[in-house]
Amino acid sequence: MSAPQRLSVENLSIEFGGVHAVEDVSFDVEPGETFAIIGPNGAGKSTIFNLISRLYQPTSGSIHYGEQDLLRLPAHKVVYTGIGRTFQNIELFEQATVLQNLLVGRHAHMRRNPFSDFLFWPGVRKSEIEHRAKVEDIIDLLEIAQYRDERIADLPYGARKNVELARALCAEPSLLLLDEPASGLNNEETDDISFYLEDVKHDLGITLVMVEHDMNLVGQVADRVMAINDGRLLAIGSPDEVRENPDVQRAYLGVTE
Amino acid sequence: MQFLFKTAYNDDIRFLAKTGEKVRVAIVVLFLLAAPLFLQDYYLAELGLLLVYAIAGVGLMLLTGHTGQVSFGHAGFLGIGAYAHSVLLAHGLPFIVSIFASAALAGLVGMALGRSASKMHGFYLAIATLAFGILIETLFGEWSSVTGGHMGLAVPSLQVFGMSLTEVWQQYYVDLFFALIVIAGAANLFRSPTGRSFVAVRDSELSARCLGVNVEWVKIQAFGISAAITGLAGALLAHHLTYLAPDVFGVLESLKLLLMIVVGGLGTILGAILGAIVISLLPVGISFLKGVLPAGIGQTAGLEPLLFGLIIVLVIIFEPAGLYGRWMKIRFFFETFPYYRKSSFVRQKTYLKTDRMR
Numbered sequence: 326m327s328a329p330q331r332l333s334v335e336n337l338s339i340e341f342g343g344v345h346a347v348e349d350v351s352f353d354v355e356p357g358e359t360f361a362i363i364g365p366n367g368a369g370k371s372t373i374f375n376l377i378s379r380l381y382q383p384t385s386g387s388i389h390y391g392e393q394d395l396l397r398l399p400a401h402k403v404v405y406t407g408i409g410r411t412f413q414n415i416e417l418f419e420q421a422t423v424l425q426n427l428l429v430g431r432h433a434h435m436r437r438n439p440f441s442d443f444l445f446w447p448g449v450r451k452s453e454i455e456h457r458a459k460v461e462d463i464i465d466l467l468e469i470a471q472y473r474d475e476r477i478a479d480l481p482y483g484a485r486k487n488v489e490l491a492r493a494l495c496a497e498p499s500l501l502l503l504d505e506p507a508s509g510l511n512n513e514e515t516d517d518i519s520f521y522l523e524d525v526k527h528d529l530g531i532t533l534v535m536v537e538h539d540m541n542l543v544g545q546v547a548d549r550v551m552a553i554n555d556g557r558l559l560a561i562g563s564p565d566e567v568r569e570n571p572d573v574q575r576a577y578l579g580v581t582e
Numbered sequence: 583m584q585f586l587f588k589t590a591y592n593d594d595i596r597f598l599a600k601t602g603e604k605v606r607v608a609i610v611v612l613f614l615l616a617a618p619l620f621l622q623d624y625y626l627a628e629l630g631l632l633l634v635y636a637i638a639g640v641g642l643m644l645l646t647g648h649t650g651q652v653s654f655g656h657a658g659f660l661g662i663g664a665y666a667h668s669v670l671l672a673h674g675l676p677f678i679v680s681i682f683a684s685a686a687l688a689g690l691v692g693m694a695l696g697r698s699a700s701k702m703h704g705f706y707l708a709i710a711t712l713a714f715g716i717l718i719e720t721l722f723g724e725w726s727s728v729t730g731g732h733m734g735l736a737v738p739s740l741q742v743f744g745m746s747l748t749e750v751w752q753q754y755y756v757d758l759f760f761a762l763i764v765i766a767g768a769a770n771l772f773r774s775p776t777g778r779s780f781v782a783v784r785d786s787e788l789s790a791r792c793l794g795v796n797v798e799w800v801k802i803q804a805f806g807i808s809a810a811i812t813g814l815a816g817a818l819l820a821h822h823l824t825y826l827a828p829d830v831f832g833v834l835e836s837l838k839l840l841l842m843i844v845v846g847g848l849g850t851i852l853g854a855i856l857g858a859i860v861i862s863l864l865p866v867g868i869s870f871l872k873g874v875l876p877a878g879i880g881q882t883a884g885l886e887p888l889l890f891g892l893i894i895v896l897v898i899i900f901e902p903a904g905l906y907g908r909w910m911k912i913r914f915f916f917e918t919f920p921y922y923r924k925s926s927f928v929r930q931k932t933y934l935k936t937d938r939m940r
């Protein structure tokens with residue numbers, strides 16, 4: 326795994342048919358830190374992730390990971406810089422098993438050649454076994470061994486969340502974007518997730534950037550928090566500072582009350 | 583328990599992990615090897631044809647069943663393989679060179695089609711591949727200096743390494759040889775990175791992309807491999823047909839290939855083989871029906887396409903997982919007897935997937 330770098334986002338903006346989903350947002354995430362993004366529904370949190378993943382093309386601004394200018398890369402090259410992610414709506418390979426999903430997570434580290442794969446040359450077998458060992462480490466870390474050979478379509482929701490996290494980890498990222506890792510989970514499962522995230526942070530030293538509504542979880546794991554509303558930055562600081570910020574309180578009251 | 587699992591990766595990688603599966607496959611392969619001993623020529627030729635269709639089915643399955651890219655024009659690749667092989671043979675190329683060259687040509691055309699189709703989804707992809715199929719069929723008809731046009735083209739007789747293989751059983755073994763290679767190769771693909779990237783693109787282009795899968799390139803590869811395998815089947819088919827005409831490789835043939843994999847069960851190699859069996863038995867069933875039905879209905883033109891369509895619709899409604907899915911249920915029933923419950927196969931819950939991005 327490559328060492329974590331600083332993620333720096335500068336003056337990032339994107340419009341969808343006149344709607345400013347993200348407007349002039351700048352922030353840095355330091356290597357090894359846990360950074361949370363909060364904001365009401367439709368604030369533009371997922372859009373920021375999709376911009377970093379290069380799924381969306383920004384109208385202006387820049388995104389750098391260390392020295393690397395991400396805007397120069399196509400989406401499928403982003404993972405090679407060390408940035409992995411999960412999705413708000415869980416994007417697993419539904420008809421494949423957990424194991425197969427996790428092995429796709431190793432894709433960026435695998436050599437692939439349709440001809441040698443078709444013939445399953447000895448080299449392919451050797452590489453399969455090596456990557457399988459890496460996958461098993463992640464399976465142990467997130468304790469999903471009992472699901473290994475289950476199809477995703479047959480898994481309960483909470484297990485899917487874990488598997489998606491596991492799949493992202495299989496790519497050995499140095500920075501992980503987590504889009505609402507606890508949404509839809511009950512209290513117990515949320516505790517588990519925060520426990521796993523602590524593990525991930527300490528065992529693997531990965532920088533975490535997470536979008537999360539659960540303020541308890543944010544308070545537990547985040548070093549710094551950024552609040553946004555209507556695509557604009559409201560505040561950046563420690564969880565307590567951001568919670569106390571009058572703009573943030575107004576944004577939340579205005580939407581939820 | 584953990585430890586036990588970890589020493590056994592090699593077992594997991596074997597494509598026939600369970601003893602039961604090994605035995606079943608061994609029985610089928612033995613049956614196929616020994617078939618010329620007890621089958622009459624007519625049935626042996628039919629079995630050879632079935633194997634050829636199984637190859638074509640595996641080809642289309644890789645693309646539609648495993649990569650999720652529908653093709654309504656695959657008969658075009660079957661035709662490219664058949665025509666190219668016949669033309670090359672007629673120019674004196676040895677069988678082995680000719681059949682691989684024909685498959686490669688079909689594969690290249692497939693990659694070209696895949697390149698234009700790699701940004702398309704659903705309806706547009708269906709129309710584009712359909713148009714491709716029609717284009718190729720027209721080409722066979724119009725390019726008469728090479729293809730013989732609508733007059734047709736005679737296929738040179740089967741000769742491998744200078745040996746003339748004109749007996750039915752000889753041709754059967756050639757078909758069987760290629761069928762075994764293609765089926766084993768396809769199974770290999772799905773225990774290695776290439777096949778997994780196909781499945782990833784089928785199930786979620788979005789997350790495949792974020793894991794480093796070059797989605798467009800994977801589609802081009804899938805089209806290429808699929809077309810090459812179907813082209814290979816086409817070359818073998820040419821020897822069964824002995825005379826090529828453009829309309830053999832028309833839209834109806836493409837539909838037949840699709841019917842095969844849908845009925846067999848999308849997304850499994852076994853499904854393609856089961857589908858080939860159904861397709862081969864269908865004419866028998868239809869001629870039986872014609873005898874039983876009142877003459878008015880039995881003699882109606884277009885009974886076959888009608889039945890094709892009807893079968894696709896019934897399968898999609900009652901057993902979307904195809905014959906393969908049915909087989910899994912039957913096996914599960916016996917393996918878990920008396921604990922089988924219908925709900926074992928009911929999805930626990932379906933979750934919303936965002937349609938905003940693909």
Ligand SMILES: Nc1ncnc2c1ncn2[C@@H]1O[C@H](COP(=O)(O)OP(=O)(O)OP(=O)(O)O)[C@@H](O)[C@H]1O
Nearest residue numbers: 341346364365366367368369370371372373413938
């Ligand atoms: N592909 C798209 N096309 C058009 N509009 C989009 C697109 N993606 C996002 N938007 C718009 O951008 C705004 C921000 O959406 P985003 O999904 O980033 O919100 P969010 O902060 O993640 O909200 P939530 O908490 O509900 O997940 C919304 O108004 C949304 O409708």
Ligand SMILES: [Mg+2]
Nearest residue numbers: 370371372413
């Ligand atoms: Mg969101």
